[in-house]
Amino acid sequence: MILISHIRQFIFCPRILYFYTFCDIKPLYPEYVSLGTQYHNRQNELFKSRKFLKFKLPIIRVYNNLYLQDLSMSGIADLVIECEDEIIVAEYKNQNKPILSTGAKMQLIAYSILASKYLNKPFSKIMLICSNNLKFKIFDITNDDLIKFDKVINSIKKMIDQEIFPHSNASIAACIQCEFKNYCDDRE
Ligand code: SF4
Structure with a gap:
């Protein structure tokens, strides 16, 4: 089961x-994690x-923390917006501008696939929400995004099945903000 x-x-x-x-390691989380939790609680x-x-959507119902x-994935979606003919999954981001990273897009596609099954309606868009006054942006999901999503899921399954410590291409900037930087000093 993939979280x-x-x-x-x-x-x-x-x-x-x-x-x-x-690994049975309890990492120390950087400060932005607790700030993000406070933002979500608000x-x-x-x-x-x-x-x-x-x-301005034909909304039937909005589900919070759904x-x-x-059989293969599970998680809690921040918001699932059920419209007349589709569902749109939204995520709160504690940032000033709604910037969609590849990771956030893949995650929102995963929630969309499950929400689409749950509510029996299709999806073709995802949404980011930031600030406290619902500043938002809607993004289209393309066929290429879905192909990429399948590749990511297959890579995750392979890594978990094989239990091989993976190589990393993370940048120095990424490592600096990583909660595991004190456990991971042999990057290749
Ligand atoms: S510190 Fe290690 S786990 Fe964290 S981003 Fe860098 S390579 Fe990845």
């Missing part, structure tokens, strides 16, 4: 997923009073 939150970590650096899966409170009219699972 969907691990997909982004795998793309950031495959070694992170290895550490989480096979959005959970604001959810109770929001109508999401700003999105747990999703199938």
Whole structure:
């Protein structure tokens, strides 16, 4: 079973997923992690009073922190917006501009696949939300994105099946902000 939150970590650096899966290490998280948690908690409170009219979508229902699972993946989506003819999965980002990384895109595709099965409606878009006043941006999902997603999932399964400590192409900047930097000093 792949935790969907691990997909982004795998793309950031495959070694992170290895550490989480096979090593009994409790890393020290950088400060931005607790700031992100505070931001999410604030959005959970604001959810109770929001109508999401700003999105200008034909919304039927919005699900907050929806747990999703199938036989191969599981995770909790920040928001699943059920519209008349489609679903759109959204993620809160504690940043000023809605910038979509590859890791975030792959993660949102994973939630979208499960939410699409759960609500029996198709998906073709994902959304990022930032700030406390629902600044948002919608991104189209292309066929190439879905092909890339399949490749990432297959790579994750292979690494987990083979239990081989992976090589990393993470940049020095990535390593500096990584919670495992004190355990990973033999990069190749
Ligand atoms: S320190 Fe760098 S190479 Fe090691 S797990 Fe973190 S990002 Fe990857």
